[in-house]
Amino acid sequence: MFYSTHDLVAIVPELILTGFAFAILLIDLWLPKRAKTINGLLALFGVVFSFASVLTMYNTNMTAFNHMIVMDKASNFASIVMLLTAFVSIVMSFDFLKREDYNLGEYYEVLLFSIVAMQILASTYSLIVMFIAVETLSIGMYILTGFLRNKDESVEGAMKYFILGSFASTFLVLGIGMFYGLFGSTDLNVIRTGLTHASALYKWLAILAFLFVFVGFGFKIAAFPFHSWTPDVYASAPTPMSAFMSVAPKAAAFLALLRFIVVGMGPIEANWTKILWVIAVVTMTFGNTVALWQKDLKRLLGYSSIAHAGYMLVGITAANELGYGSVMFYLFAYLFMNLGAFAVAEFISQKEDRGTEIENLRGFGYKYPLIGAAMLVFMFCLAGVPPTAGFVGKYYLFSAAVKSHLYWLAIIGVINSAISAYFYLNIVVIMYMKGEQEKEVNVFNSIPVKAVILITAICVLYIGIFPSSFLSAALNSVVF
């Protein structure tokens, strides 16, 4: 068993990012303080090149490293989502880091390594690789959460994230160990073959193993009851990183979960759909109802991301191609709306990344008409109102459920989106309908952030009105 350059081709996007990460690591040492932005630009280039390589190889279908890693449309689609997220987050970070006086090269390094981990997570068929990738990514995230280390919240967030993340990953290891014990391998295809012919006892044990593995993934995608870190971490992390965390790791984890579930757990579909049914329902309901009481924009988005994870679980629960495709599409749509919303949070944030209370948005729509309008679009998008990407995404998710005759799941889903409309619209209310802001609120007047807000808003609308090509791409991507 020997490796060839062929194997390296499959990880070109990862390699590019790794290369750039190392480049930053080295160049950072010689950069004077005022030129630290070059780090960011380098990271941006890395992302762009990686993105370009993903696009060039979009239709490739290859496996490498003893089937441990593949490059297929699914992984490429997920890569696109992650790289776009990374791109936007990096753009959002430029001025942010300058303002916070934390303009360190390490930020971008860790970020790039995390993306590498995510890409690997998204493109592997081996559970153990998944575990390592998840951990790499998690560690990156712990670090980025605590990056503003002089801030109480940051420390606390990182601490919680760390404890809970490690806690959950133990169960992931346990689950992987069980699969290994049962089937002698952690390769999903082997597991699938084994499961197809497995005895009832094996199947039963496999379900339990599935549960433990799911703890790990559930933690990453913030499914109830493994969600508890989400709001705290989102609220405490640097805003660009909250944005990043709410999309990219989720995209990777969802794709990994899809692979694990669809490929590995295919034979016991009947069982995991039931489990996921319950989890999806609880997750949506939890996220949405608790979000009703939030006062802080970032925290609200944290809860809302729990809810959105619930919606996406609906797509997986549906257990059909449409469902998987729509999960991917939803991730793609969610990218823009959530990043946009976080960008607005950044826009209103003060020094030390504070001041993201919703109340600070009072009269915002009139003071900043364009950005206000964009926020309006994001809010309606998150609530799932057409003509936005969020609506189309939700439509497909629920229609997948309906296709699998999971009517109640779909109904609970839409009821939830009606509940969610309340708190999203409440933001609109505050922006437009509560009169002027009394106190002086200094916004973060960063051109990149504004550009992000406007461009994501346009994208949200564009995808909402002309979803066709994106949708076919998403639907075609999940043919495993």
Add this chain to the structure above:
Amino acid sequence: MTGYLVVSALLIAIGATGVMIRRNFMIVLMSLEIMINGAGLFLIAMSYYLGNVSGQVMFIFIAAVAASETAVGLAIAVMMYKKKKSIDINDFSILRK
């Protein structure tokens, strides 16, 4: 086999309980180590009973991961200490509800 698995289960449960009931961050960290070792034991036991060395290889990865985790965990502990001169995790609970 059951014996090893039970030991593994005990370690995981003890570690989990530690995470749940202890307030000292360092001890939480240790509990996490114990947990992951319990899981690692499971893997090694599997490896032995299957007659497949992959499990042992995996344990190496897990050890590496655990080490990195600990490194970061300790960094966080230092942050906490710097911030509040305390590593009681209950002192860090302003983010809630």
Add this chain to the structure above:
Amino acid sequence: MKVILLFVILTPLIGFLINGIFGKWTKPFAGVIAASALGISFLLGLFPILSVLHGHIVEYTYFTWMPFKEVVIPFGLRVDYVSAIMLFVVTFVSWMIHIYSNGYMAGDKGYARYFSYLNLFVTAMLILVLGNNYLLMFVGWEGVGLASYLLIGFWFEKSTASDAGEKAFVVNRIGDAGFIIGVLYMVYYFGSVTYSNVFPRAEHVLGYGSTAATIIGIALFVGAVGKSAQFPLYIWLTDAMEGPTPVSSLIHAATMVTAGVYMVARSNAIYSLSPVAQEIVATIGAFTAFYAATMAITHKDIKRILAYSTLSQLGYMFIGVGIGAYWTGLFHLMTHAFFKGLLFLAAGAIMHSMRGLLSIDLMGGLRKYMPQTATVMIIASLAISGIPPFAGFFSKDAILGNALEMGHPIIWIVGEITAFMTAFYMFRMVFSVFYGEEKVEGLYHELHTHEAPAVMTIPMWVLAILSIIGGWVGIKMGGHVPIEWFVAHTAPTTEVAHEAHYSEILLMGISVTMGLSGILAAWLIYIKKIITAEKIANMFKPIYTLLANTYYADEFVYCCIVKPFWWVSTNFLWKIVDVIIIDKGMVDGTGWIAGRVGKGLRLFQTGFANNYAYWISLGIILLSSWYLFVKII
């Protein structure tokens, strides 16, 4: 002819539009415009009437109004024997009253508005009369109701006037609901509402004595009850006297209120099929005739006396159409239009010169100041009391005679008693107002009471003449009564199996006796003062109180219907059902539950890292133990 007939309706409509839209500028000539519009209308109307007299029924369809799959409703006008009479009465009396109004309303600030309303009323009334189908009749039916509403509330700054207008409209709406139900049934059975389609097929489709005919008959009669103010929907009419007196004269005496009678006569083909419906019509008519007359006896307000008298007379008309002798109803309708119109005009003249005072207690000996008014008033009173050769005698006699002949002796008796009371209260009024002494010293002087101007007296005289000669068409000539013969072309008298034969002379004698004795009684009490009215009132105190308060009908309606209704609507339907149960409870409650769930779940997020770990562990335990312990074992 087609265009002429259309213009009979259009002319008042044009008058309405001119005065209504350009009222600000036409104000000085509003009366002239309106009256001349009516004059033209009347003259144009003569053409179709002549045509009918020559035996040609005039019917034209102008356009299809509402074409449905189930029924096609045309806009067409029809003048036949029945509507010819109505056309004549309506246009002529209206014309007279328009002229009269020129004098009566002079100086009012709503002069143009008044005439536009009046023209609107005539338009609607003509549509009612001339429409060739029930729905068009309904258009007119509601249209006159609307005009009546507007005119009653003409002096809208008086709250009694605006209340009365609303009351009239709403009460009429109850009747209208009945009417429309009748129309619906008609569509159901006939697939048409056009007279020429319905009547010839009525017997074939419905059958004699069928429930269907009864239902349609009763439903339509509910409409008539509302419009013609029969018991129990009469309550609006007395309040309607809040309007200007010419309006009372035109709408609430001469024309609109008789629409019900016209409609029943019009629908004779249906009523003749249903003895039950006929019985109901006649009974209600008789009851109202008597009931209203009792109330007229005690009232002191001239217009209200006349209003109750109108109710009573309308009751007579319903007796006429109810017993199946449709011509008698229409005959009385016509004569009543003349003399009752005249009575109101005369009352108006009195009011005019008394600056709006109306109570008979304030008057007396007015004859000297207003001789012409007094004369016409007496003529009209004689007519209404059924004294030959005045018009009322012939028509009333025809009704009562036919009632007996058709086998309704009780109705006849009631009718005769009512005739006595009619004469009594009419002459009570005449004697109190025109004869005797001035009751309030110096009042007339102070008010500069004088005779009405010519523009008012001339129409009065015209009507007075008609009140005398108008009934002569009811005299048997050449073997048949002209009016009966005329009407019977369209509304033949229902044939009765056992027709009783009574001596016509005897019946006439009884009627006249009743009338005369009524007058005599009034003379004895109010002129001779053999016994004072107060004494009688004291003798029958409870009855008197009851009558003076009009049987407490308004109070009853207010306390038992209106008030509970408002109370239930406000306190139960709105404040409890709508606001609390549905809105707060069901709608907001759902949201509230979601909020509570969120508030509860929020407690999970304690902020302590340990606690977060609980949930993860618990999740694992719950999920896995479901499979571990429940699923397998």
Add this chain to the structure above:
Amino acid sequence: MDINQLHFPILSVITFLPLVGAFVVALINEEHENLIKYVTLGFLVLDFVISLPLFFYFDPTTYHMQFVERVPWIKSLGFQYYVGVDGISLFLVLLTTFLTPLAQLSTWKAIDKKVKLFNITVLLMQTGMLGVFISLDMFLFYVFWEVQLIPMYMMIGIWGGPNRVFATMKFFLYTFAGSVMMMIAIMALYFLHHKFTGTYTSDMVKLMQSPLPYHLQLWLFLAFFIAFAIKVPMWPFHTWLPWAHVEAPTAGSVLLAGILLKMGTYGFLRFNLPMFPDMTHAFALLIIIMAIIGIFYGAFVAMVQPDIKKLVAYSSVSHLGYSMLGMFALTQVGVEGSIMQMINHGISTGALFLLVGIVYERRHTRLISEYGGLASLVPAYAVFFMIFTLSSIAVPGTNGFVGEFMVLLGAFLDKHIFGILVAFGGIFSATYMLTMYKRVFFNKVTNPKNLGLSDMSIREWLYLVPLLVFVFWIGIYPNAFLSKMRVSVEHLLKQVNRTTVVTPAKNEQVSMVKTVVVKKG
């Protein structure tokens, strides 16, 4: 078969022209308020003018969709941009293009803050509303259905009264909650249609012929029912309406009452009736009972309202009860009457809201008790108010009568008792409207604040007179409208009756027919 007799994408043009207008207005500087108003009005009037050929070129002899445009939209699922009108939607489209400019004209003075945003909102709303009525693709329909919620939400929330936030939230959430149920049903319909016919389509015209088994129709019907019943709003789903109406600015109320509510009734005609014929028959009685309750309940509650707008709002509940009643009577005249009633309600209630707005603009109160004796102060206004009141209480000669009579007749021909019961509804509508009229316009002027009231300005005349024309046009010559909807309604009823056509007398036979249908799928 689809026809586009103009060979010109007229429907798209009228739908998206306001959107273009919104962009144009967005580019104008906020300070040029008058320019903004004129440009907006210009676009709306232009839109109306362009929509007129729809009326004149409409072919009343066919039930097929006309002025059709069809472009693939979301290819992977077969959704299309498919628009067209038939005799049912034609008038609602025209009503929209007609009413919006008038509503906008009414805001000339009433909206004094954020004028630019307001006008953009109006234009966007126009696009959303038209889209709902022209969509023939379920998905497209749903998109528009929800899209128009947003501008309405903004309109109530930004320019509304003191309780606007609560009202607008309630409006949005309530209708949204209803329509997401419809979303599920739309999805289910899409997949079920595939199950029974083998093709995926969201083409409404095709779905109307979809053979759905009885038990599946039930749930789908209910889901659509909830969405539309809330929108209509039928009793007891109506409680958002008084809130929304009272708090909304005049133009908002006009559009809400005039057009948005019609979407509910229109939805029933487009979805529930033709797609679920069995359920339509099964539920007809229930819905009719609800409609009748609504008619009376709306009237009773309207009667005791202290606020003019709230009164008119409750009267809407009553009026739309008529519309629902006529529709579910399932007779030709009933359904036509229902459509007429929609148009009438748009005109007369819209006008009433405009009128309330006029006086509100001057006095900033809508409480009946604050007024009195207005007839002598503002006669022209009083006359307009009277005429629209009459139209609202269905006095013959006005449009209201035509619609109400048709509904009555339709209901009566279905079951006598319905017609008879509802015939009495007119009493109460007269009561509440006239009582209000009396208290506002009659009697003496008691409140000295009213003395300074000025009568209607030319602009106000300008937007009320067109409505007046329609009051009498429809009242006197309804055939102009009826003839155009005749064939479409006939076809609709044929669809509704398609399963019961097969010997309806015997239950077994009917169920046999149904099993055949099931097996086919």
Add this chain to the structure above:
Amino acid sequence: MEGIMFYIISIITVGGGLGVLLSKNPYRAAMWMIFSFFGIAGLFVMLHAQFNAMLQIIVYAGAIAVMIMLVMMIMDRRMLESLERFNPQAYWPALIGLALLADLSFLAYKFKINMSNVGKNLTINGSNTQMIGEILFKHYLLPFEVTAIILLVALIGAVVLTKKDIS
């Protein structure tokens, strides 16, 4: 014989764990932890995983424990010792822990795998290390490389989180 060994080592392992769980003093807890790690290493040896046993001692008992001790060194000793031992509501989470134990033990009891190759294939030429090396570099190259990244990230992270304030 083996059975007895197993029990002794198990008791050491679990006892160490319990020591961590219960001791108030973190220094002592760290000692307990090392104790436990040695136990685990013993179990590894029993499971024919000699390489891992060494790894366990070097990495865990050595590196990690030392790191933990080091970090504790820089902290205030009194603070560390004065911290509350348990959470205020420590009882029901302890119950959760017991439930978890029951759950996992039952699972362990039920867990059955194919045991036809017990103890085989774990060595090449009697060397467990060589076998691991073969597999690691031939089969698990990718995860190995990724492990490099994770360590690097942890390194960077530890630096960036703890180094002195930049300003």
